Amino acid sequence: MESTTLEVPFLLANQSEGCVAPHAAVENTLFGVFYILLFFLALNGNALALWIFSHQRGAASPANVFMLHLAVADLCYVIILPLRAAYHLTGGHWPFGEVPCRAAGFLFYVNMYASLYFLACVAGDRYLAVVHAVRSLKVRRARSAHVASLLLWALVTVSMAPLLLSPQTAEVDGVTVCRQLYREKASSRALVSLAVAFAPPFLFTLTCYLLIIGSLRRGSRLDPALKTKALRTIGLVALIYVVCFLPYHLSRAAFILFYERFASGCASRRALSLANRLTSALTCLNGALDPLVYLFGAEKFRGTVRRMFCRGEAGVSAATSGELKGTHESSLSAKSEF
Incomplete structure (x- = not known):
């Protein structure tokens, strides 16, 4: 997973080429407002999820362990969304200095690829729980899930570490820009890294969920209501991939393929740049959508949230002591917690 940069502000990126986007100020304002709203949604949803998963009593399921780490990944990136909003609201100027610029790019990619791999782990765990319910009981342990999660953290962090080691700010036309938000890296090596980083978790998740759907259609001990919940969860994860991750990687x-080689003229370059900005923003949306995965995919999380909203603050302690209390999943409960 090679380190890369994020997006190209139209105004600055095209000034040197004589291509100034006619609606750059409006676009930057819209992006800034979008990141502010996303900050509050993702912060509240993932902070609640982290609190619930970390206060579980008894043995947590492997899926809940992966979801806990997914919430941590989202929160690590949520904290720098205000900086990204400020960048857009100031017209593409980076006033925060070198270290925050490096952190912005580093956390963007750590969050995105950690999320991809943790969603893949959830898919793998669900596949084992449904298709190989009995044989997988010895494998599906919370401790094993924590070990796998730590290894994934190490892999993603080391892969993105170069972003923290090289200078990332520069002066362009008298304005300080953050290279992580200024210019894409257009090289064949970056294209290979892109495919290696995205394709494995995407294909693995897709395969697991197709096998689960096939198993449910062939017949399963799950009752119709639980089958419906399972299919809804699969659909939600597929939606996150299609909306948040796939467009960005295609863009x-x-x-990389067309900007320098084939994109001649302002219109084509602005189109590629706008697509990059839009899809980059969409990747951040996964931080707000992941809590929905917890809601559909974790019975204890769903029960706690239901009690909190139905009973108010008086029901929080009851939810914590009751709904979060449990032991190892049985074969049937493992299937039901999607």
Whole structure:
């Protein structure tokens, strides 16, 4: 997973080429407002999830362990969304200095690829719980899930570490820019890294969920209501991939292939740049959508949230002591917690 940059502000990126986007100020304002709203949604949803998962009593399921780490990944990136909003609201100027610029790019990619791999782990755990319910009981342990999660954290962090080691700010036309938000890296090596980083978790998740759907259709001991919940969860994860991750990687591939070689003229370059900005923003949306995965995918999380909203603050302690209390999943409960 090679370190890359995020997006190209139209105004600055095209000034040197004589291509100034006619609606750059409006676009930057819309992006800034979007990141502010996303900050509050993702912060509240993932902070609640982290609190619930970390206060579980008894043995947690492997899926809940992966979801806990997914919430941590989202929160790590949520904290720098205000900086990204400020960047857009100031017209593409980076006033925060070198270290925050490096952190912005580093956390963006750590969050995105950690999320991809943790969602893949959830898919793998669900596949074992449904298709190989009995044989997988010895494998599906919370401790094993924590070990796998730590290894994934190490892999993603080391892969993105170069972003923290090289200078990332520069002066362009008298304005300080953050290279992580200024210009894409258009190289064949970046394209290979893009495919290696995205394709494995995407294909693995897709395969697991197709096998689960096939198993449910062939017949399962799950009752119809639980089957419906399972299919809804699968659909939600597929939606996150299709909306948040797939467009960005397709857009980046197009940018790398065509921006320097084939995109002649302002219109085509602005189109590639706008696609990159939009899809980059969409990747951040996964921080707000992941709590929905917890809601559909974790019975204890769903029960706690239901009690909190139905009973108010008086029901929080009851939810914590009751709904979060449990032991190892049985074969049937493992299937039901999607």
